[in-house]
Amino acid sequence: MKKAMTISYEVGNNLYLNFTNKCPCNCTFCIRTHADGAYGSDPLWLEHEPSMDEIKADLGKHDLTKYDEIVFCGYGEPTERLDAVTETAGWLREKGCKKLRINTNGLGDLVNGRSIAGELCEALDVISVSLNAGTRDEYMKVTRPRFDNAWEAMQQFTADCVKTGSAEVVMSVVDVIPEEQIEASRKVAEKLGAVLRIRTFDD
Numbered sequence: 001m002k003k004a005m006t007i008s009y010e011v012g013n014n015l016y017l018n019f020t021n022k023c024p025c026n027c028t029f030c031i032r033t034h035a036d037g038a039y040g041s042d043p044l045w046l047e048h049e050p051s052m053d054e055i056k057a058d059l060g061k062h063d064l065t066k067y068d069e070i071v072f073c074g075y076g077e078p079t080e081r082l083d084a085v086t087e088t089a090g091w092l093r094e095k096g097c098k099k100l101r102i103n104t105n106g107l108g109d110l111v112n113g114r115s116i117a118g119e120l121c122e123a124l125d126v127i128s129v130s131l132n133a134g135t136r137d138e139y140m141k142v143t144r145p146r147f148d149n150a151w152e153a154m155q156q157f158t159a160d161c162v163k164t165g166s167a168e169v170v171m172s173v174v175d176v177i178p179e180e181q182i183e184a185s186r187k188v189a190e191k192l193g194a195v196l197r198i199r200t201f202d203d
């Protein structure tokens with residue numbers, strides 16, 4: 001496994017941020033199991049979790065206003081570093097960045113031991129939750145989370161985000177899952193008031 005301090009990497013017109021490799025899931029499809037990076041990036045396994053000083057120094061090298069979106073994502077679950085996400089988001093706002101998104105597995109409440117929807121939705125424009133499957137059994141089978149109540153907590157988090165009314169809330173599935181799982185996913189997203197986004201596998 002190659003390691004580096006790849007705190008940010010470009011994908012198309014977006015800038016992706018990588019603050020942690022921690023994650024409470026072990027998804028069967030996780031890119032981390034078969035590559036050291038994504039979209040041609042340098043290795044995304046971090047030598048250590050970057051400090052705020054390191055994050056600001058790295059981001060300071062970019063023209064931050066040129067990106068369509070800045071995305072908290074990376075090789076891990078970004079809400080494992082909730083404080084770094086919200087502080088960086090505030091800093092990026094001051095720099096005039098257009099749109100801020102987080103790609104999350106939706107388990108940040110369990111990771112942080114409290115409801116985080118309010119602070120996350122205040123800090124960001126788009127909350128994108130990986131739904132991955134339309135039923136509890138299938139979800140638990142593919143994401144293999146360390147929390148037994150992950151399916152329920154992920155939905156509660158999504159509903160709480162929708163309730164804030166201050167961010168766009170999207171749930172995503174990948175188009176390789178069976179059609180009936182996509183339909184079931186659509187129903188889950190609808191029930192929670194979120195928009196379902198069907199991604200292609202390499203999107």
Ligand code: SF4
Nearest residue numbers: 023025026027030105
């Ligand atoms: S939630 Fe994301 S980082 Fe975590 S195991 Fe699943 S795909 Fe990998």
